[in-house]
Amino acid sequence: MDYFMEQVINGLQLGLVYALIALGYTMVYGIVKLINFAHGDVFMVGAFIGYFGFSSWGLPWPLAILVSALCCACLGMLIERIAYRPLRYATRIVALISAIGVSFFLEYFCSLKFMFGPNYRVVQRPFDEVYWSIGGVTISNIQVLIFCTAVCMLVGLQYLVMRTKMGAAMRTVSFDHDTARLMGVNVDRTISFTFGIGAALAAVGGVLYAIAYPQIWTFMGIMPGLKAFTAAVLGGIGLIPGAMLGALIMGQAEVMTAAFISSQLRDAIAFSILILVLLVRPCGILGKTQPEKV
Amino acid sequence: MGVKDGKRILIYIVGVILVYAVIKMLAVTGVFNPYWQRILDQAMIMTIGALGLSIIFGISGQFSIGHAAFFGIGAYSAGLVTKSLGGDIFTFLLALAVGTFMAGLVAFLIGLPVLRLTSDYLGIATLGFGIIMKVGFDNANKVIPEMGGATGMTGIPQVANFEWIFLFCIISIILARNFVQSGHGRACMALREDEVAANVVGINIFRYKVLAFVFGCSLAGLAGALYAHRYPFLHPTNFDFLPSIDFLIIVVLGGMGSLTGTIVTAIAWVFLLEGLRAILGTTFLEWRGVIYALILISVILIRRQGLFGNKEYGFLAPVVRRKEARNVTTES
Numbered sequence: 001m002d003y004f005m006e007q008v009i010n011g012l013q014l015g016l017v018y019a020l021i022a023l024g025y026t027m028v029y030g031i032v033k034l035i036n037f038a039h040g041d042v043f044m045v046g047a048f049i050g051y052f053g054f055s056s057w058g059l060p061w062p063l064a065i066l067v068s069a070l071c072c073a074c075l076g077m078l079i080e081r082i083a084y085r086p087l088r089y090a091t092r093i094v095a096l097i098s099a100i101g102v103s104f105f106l107e108y109f110c111s112l113k114f115m116f117g118p119n120y121r122v123v124q125r126p127f128d129e130v131y132w133s134i135g136g137v138t139i140s141n142i143q144v145l146i147f148c149t150a151v152c153m154l155v156g157l158q159y160l161v162m163r164t165k166m167g168a169a170m171r172t173v174s175f176d177h178d179t180a181r182l183m184g185v186n187v188d189r190t191i192s193f194t195f196g197i198g199a200a201l202a203a204v205g206g207v208l209y210a211i212a213y214p215q216i217w218t219f220m221g222i223m224p225g226l227k228a229f230t231a232a233v234l235g236g237i238g239l240i241p242g243a244m245l246g247a248l249i250m251g252q253a254e255v256m257t258a259a260f261i262s263s264q265l266r267d268a269i270a271f272s273i274l275i276l277v278l279l280v281r282p283c284g285i286l287g288k289t290q291p292e293k294v
Numbered sequence: 295m296g297v298k299d300g301k302r303i304l305i306y307i308v309g310v311i312l313v314y315a316v317i318k319m320l321a322v323t324g325v326f327n328p329y330w331q332r333i334l335d336q337a338m339i340m341t342i343g344a345l346g347l348s349i350i351f352g353i354s355g356q357f358s359i360g361h362a363a364f365f366g367i368g369a370y371s372a373g374l375v376t377k378s379l380g381g382d383i384f385t386f387l388l389a390l391a392v393g394t395f396m397a398g399l400v401a402f403l404i405g406l407p408v409l410r411l412t413s414d415y416l417g418i419a420t421l422g423f424g425i426i427m428k429v430g431f432d433n434a435n436k437v438i439p440e441m442g443g444a445t446g447m448t449g450i451p452q453v454a455n456f457e458w459i460f461l462f463c464i465i466s467i468i469l470a471r472n473f474v475q476s477g478h479g480r481a482c483m484a485l486r487e488d489e490v491a492a493n494v495v496g497i498n499i500f501r502y503k504v505l506a507f508v509f510g511c512s513l514a515g516l517a518g519a520l521y522a523h524r525y526p527f528l529h530p531t532n533f534d535f536l537p538s539i540d541f542l543i544i545v546v547l548g549g550m551g552s553l554t555g556t557i558v559t560a561i562a563w564v565f566l567l568e569g570l571r572a573i574l575g576t577t578f579l580e581w582r583g584v585i586y587a588l589i590l591i592s593v594i595l596i597r598r599q600g601l602f603g604n605k606e607y608g609f610l611a612p613v614v615r616r617k618e619a620r621n622v623t624t625e626s
Binding site for chain 1: 425546547
């Protein structure tokens with residue numbers, strides 16, 4: 001039973017990291033209907049900047065997270081400006097190919113020797129791992145850190161989207177670009193802001209991931225990115241609570257499969273759940289099916 | 295029109311023979327060394343697979359990011375046949391048939407439930423299927439030891455030479471072209487443009503989705519079966535998520551709905567990647583991915599409709615439309 005509870009907490013840890021990435025996916029999708037494939041690589045860049053922050057540049061780790069988030073927010077906005085904005089009114093598949101191109105670019109460019117290099121790096125944690133035993137269940141300070149950060153981010157994001165002027169602009173743009181423009185919303189700036197926020201969240205997720213699973217390399221973003229996107233789809237893409245729910249399910253599915261069935265099958269089980277859920281609810285768990293219009 | 299049709303077919307046959315003769319001459323005179331010959335074979339195999347995705351996505355509009363999984367099913371099942379039965383011509387042809395059939399069968403079974411989804415949800419479901427298949431290939435040696443699992447499969451007789459691949463490439467092009475020009479192909483295009491409208495005019499949209507999906511995936515299976523007999527090492531990463539993305543890139547860059555575009559882009563894409571390797575040399579080899587990514591982004595930014603838009607040329611161009619156009623010009 002204790003073993004089971006520990007796995008639940010491990011699953012929660014993984015799920016919350018996925019949630020931080022999935023939020024960026026879901027926000028961008030909600031507003032421009034684009035699968036931002038480069039998002040997983042922004043996550044990778046975030047992990048590297050955070051790692052350099054607290055290991056090479058000697059920053060305290062909270063500051064390293066902040067620096068990483070800021071750099072990645074700029075990177076996210078830059079990507080949007082160069083690769084997606086010119087294609088905003090093209091078909092969606094074209095923007096998707098552009099996103100794949102950006103993803104390849106980030107991966108290969110960062111693998112160059114004067115950037116991050118092509119090899120795995122082992123992350124020296126900025127603080128020692130401490131274990132606490134609460135009612136027979138062991139929890140590490142890293143898990144507490146991830147839990148607190150992720151929950152704060154989520155609450156903050158929900159507040160931003162639902163309660164602020166920028167959030168209202170984002171919701172308007174996600175309904176209809178032209179109408180939003182008529183209402184006086186600066187569409188370009190709102191979309192740019194959304195990409196920035198999404199990238200910053202991915203960067204935070206990246207640094208936490210690097211601390212929790214201390215090995216990073218330039219292609220590390222592909223699988224977490226895919227799974228986070230899958231999580232967003234599972235929960236109902238475009239919805240912030242949906243991304244959260246989907247990410248938690250993906251995290252649990254993976255960890256539980258690895259713990260109780262076979263670690264080799266973890267991806268297969270996670271994606272089988274996705275397909276089964278989509279067959280029952282074609283727009284995700286929380287998503288609403290649009291009525292067919294003629 | 296009968297005479298003109300015959301004349302046109304004759305021109306195409308002569309054209310194909312000419313292309314074959316030129317390549318063969320280049321190979322014999324040594325301009326085309328065995329290395330580039332291999333690249334050319336790979337380009338033709340990619341063409342067959344990409345034609346499959348072109349029919350699923352470009353013609354019928356069904357978003358699939360799991361195409362390489364069907365390529366892999368074809369490769370592994372065909373490889374199993376010749377590995378266990380030996381590599382003479384009849385087993386080789388049997389293996390190709392088995393590979394094609396298995397890919398089509400799996401596509402049918404997975405397509406029945408999954409094709410009820412639409413747009414991005416379908417894409418993610420096929421992506422998920424691709425990753426499940428990758429895990430399957432990784433662990434296949436636990437059920438069938440010959441498949442090698444994560445260490446890769448070896449020992450498949452390498453009997454697919456240039457002639458076979460060229461022959462099947464031409465056959466695939468003809469099949470794909472005839473499918474698109476047929477009533478079935480037209481129905482698939484109709485459902486790509488507007489599912490509701492297609493349904494209203496009496497097209498059984500689900501049936502055509504499954505038809506296009508099975509046909510496209512069978513082509514991927516054929517390509518995989520040829521691949522297994524040309525390259526001696528099958529590894530699950532060859533049939534992963536990234537190769538699926540490669541097929542997708544080829545179809546979109548070529549121009550959605552253009553078979554001509556798919557064929558030209560598939561060949562150009564393979565030669566671009568290998569050409570970059572040759573041009574950059576070993577010192578700058580690490581820049582290959584960067585340059586490839588930049589080319590990809592620039593091409594899509596400059597020509598968002600794809601290299602060929604949705605136009606078809608030569609043999610692949612719709613015949614009926616051209617006849618009508620000719621009639622109009624003579625009448626006016």
